[in-house]
Amino acid sequence: MITLTESAIQAVGRFISSSDKPTGGLRIEVTDGGCSGLSYGMKLEAKENQDDTVIDCGAVKVFVDPLSLPSLDGMSIDFVDSLEGSGFKFTNPNAVKSCACGSSFTTGESGGAPKTCS
Secondary structure (H helix, E strand, O other): OOOOOHHHHHHHHHHHHHOOOOOEEEEEEEEEEEOOEEEEEEEOOOOOOOOOEEEOOOOEEEEEOOOHHHHOOOOEEEEEEEEEEEEEEEEEEOEEOOOOOOOOOEEOOOOOOOOOOO
């Protein structure tokens, strides 16, 4: 299960309301990349795919593909707004190593191919 804090739900809600395309939810995925090997991806989508796991987080539905789910299971996502900047913060119990930038990670089972963070 993936959870979003109230702050993250409100932030996603703001992005959905300002989108000019129909949005059914938030896709969260894992892709190869980042200096630790795997990166988090997030984007608004009109609807879920047939094989997605759909997680109801109150006002926001989260779509996760079957390949990403094992690396994200148990993760919590928060939205932080501070003097240093704002953005989503991922707390992933599956990550055995994370990049200092916080957007890439490695799991114990699959490390991906490390690349330079941008």
